[in-house]
Amino acid sequence: MQDLKENHKVPAILLIILLCSCSSGSTEFQFDRNVFPQEWHLIRITxxxxxxxxxxxxxxFQESFILHSSGLFTxxxxxSAGTVEGFGKYSFNEGENGTILELLHDSTNQTIINCSGNLIELFSMPTNETLVGSSAPCDGPILFYERVN
Incomplete structure (x- = not known):
């Protein structure tokens, strides 16, 4: 029963990513994925x-992160209780389903959202302007980020 439940979540996540990447809103310009620093802001939690x-x-909560040209992120x-920060290294990886941003945190902190409890967060990149992170397979939230710089 658990496997059946988890198998239905994967198509739902892919559908959400597809809908975000096909939104009718258009930007005047597209960001270059290879230009840094990159600043990303959380815009929606589902x-x-x-x-x-x-x-x-x-x-x-409000959340943002900056990817620096050095390969490090903040x-x-x-x-309402205050500000928490996480630091580490990042990498862009090409997979079967497109580009994935991987954040590898230096230490455990409250900004990490994943199912594994480890120091790695993964974000799909449907466009150069959007990122989608998720802990949906373990009934967690789906996070949508937009590039602002």
Missing amino acids: TSITGDFKEGTEME KTRET
Whole structure:
């Protein structure tokens, strides 16, 4: 039963990614993936179970990260309780389903969202302007980021 439940989540995640990458909104220009620094902001959190979402100030936290040309990143999360930061290395990897951004954190911190409990976060990159991260396979949220710089 658990395998059946998890098998249905993968198509749902792919559908969400596809919908985001095919949105009708257009930008005046496209970002170059090879230009740094890159600043990414969390714009939407969707629950994997119900599909409900929150945006802007409705979200429990605000989050952003910066990818530096040195291969290092800084990730910042702001909550009502204060600010938490995570640091580490990043890499872009090409896979069967497109580009994946991997963040490898230096240490455990509250900005890491994944199912494994390790120091790695993975984000699909449907376009050069959007990232999608998820812990949906373990009933966690789906996070949508937009490049702002």
